[in-house]
Amino acid sequence: MMTTPNDIELTGVKVEQAGKLTLDIEHLAIQRGQRVVIVGANGAGKSTLLKLLTGFVQPTQGSGCVLGYFFNNKHCLRARQWRALRARTGQVMQSLHLVGRLSALDNVLIGCLARREAVSIWRSWLRWHHPAIVEQAMMQLQTLGLANHAHTRADRLSGGERQKVALARLALQQPKLILADEPTAALDPAATDEVCQYLNRLAQANATLITVVHDASLIPRLADRVIGMASGKIVLDVSASELMPAHLQQLYQSANAPIPNSSALLIPKPCLAVAI
Numbered sequence: 001m002m003t004t005p006n007d008i009e010l011t012g013v014k015v016e017q018a019g020k021l022t023l024d025i026e027h028l029a030i031q032r033g034q035r036v037v038i039v040g041a042n043g044a045g046k047s048t049l050l051k052l053l054t055g056f057v058q059p060t061q062g063s064g065c066v067l068g069y070f071f072n073n074k075h076c077l078r079a080r081q082w083r084a085l086r087a088r089t090g091q092v093m094q095s096l097h098l099v100g101r102l103s104a105l106d107n108v109l110i111g112c113l114a115r116r117e118a119v120s121i122w123r124s125w126l127r128w129h130h131p132a133i134v135e136q137a138m139m140q141l142q143t144l145g146l147a148n149h150a151h152t153r154a155d156r157l158s159g160g161e162r163q164k165v166a167l168a169r170l171a172l173q174q175p176k177l178i179l180a181d182e183p184t185a186a187l188d189p190a191a192t193d194e195v196c197q198y199l200n201r202l203a204q205a206n207a208t209l210i211t212v213v214h215d216a217s218l219i220p221r222l223a224d225r226v227i228g229m230a231s232g233k234i235v236l237d238v239s240a241s242e243l244m245p246a247h248l249q250q251l252y253q254s255a256n257a258p259i260p261n262s263s264a265l266l267i268p269k270p271c272l273a274v275a276i
């Protein structure tokens with residue numbers, strides 16, 4: 001029987017920052033194409049884990065392999081290898097990293113810089129893109145209802161509109177791994193639905209999707225598997241269909257944190273399963 005390869009494998013990874021152990025993971029394997037949601041109270045280590053996967057923090061101990069790139073505390077990837085890995089990794093982070101003075105369309109086109117076949121260096125310097133690529137970027141903006149804002153400067157868009165521009169850029173990048181840190185923060189319910197559908201569509205195009213969420217109602221919409229973190233450790237790892245409200249209650253109560261969107265946690269089990 002064919003087994004799906006792992007896009008991510010971490011073994012015995014510890015990360016220490018400013019003398020504090022911020023990540024402590026015995027073993028974590030995430031299969032290609034899996035949709036994983038990470039939950040946990042503030043300071044649990046969720047963002048640190050995402051940063052480890054893209055080389056923005058280094059392991060103090062242990063080893064990791066992400067999209068075939070192997071690293072450990074002694075063998076760090078070269079800058080060019082991290083760049084290659086990041087080119088295949090789409091990120092939607094809390095700070096969206098849009099270029100404020102560029103239009104929405106130009107920001108989306110930045111996504112194609114990661115695709116070698118789509119761009120040459122001198123073209124990217126001149127911001128000259130093949131018409132077919134511009135058409136793809138316009139199509140993504142249109143799908144997200146932003147076609148009318150294509151030529152608006154990013155710093156004149158609302159928070160929700162900027163969030164969608166970041167997603168359109170992700171689509172143009174065609175990543176193999178998507179890391180989304182609270183991708184629906186500050187979005188209204190309709191936009192949240194749109195973004196969840198959009199992320200799922202990108203994941204269906206054979207990408208592994210890892211999303212950090214605080215709002216429990218997003219879990220059934222974005223997860224095949226749920227990982228709970230506390231104090232830098234993985235303390236919960238279940239399939240989305242096995243997730244019980246009690247799991248999350250325990251996770252947040254042990255951190256003495258308020259339970260996010262507690263009404264979603266009270267959804268009876270069959271509803272969770274149907275929504276998935």
Ligand SMILES: Nc1ncnc2c1ncn2[C@@H]1O[C@H](COP(=O)(O)OP(=O)(O)OP(=O)(O)O)[C@@H](O)[C@H]1O
Pocket residue numbers: 017018020022040041042043044045046047048049
């Ligand atoms: N650069 C740093 N130097 C020292 N400690 C750090 C650094 N970055 C994060 N930490 C600490 O690591 C711990 C985990 O932080 P992290 O940002 O990963 O948490 P999180 O689960 O993403 O939290 P949140 O839900 O608030 O975004 C926290 O205690 C934080 O203070």
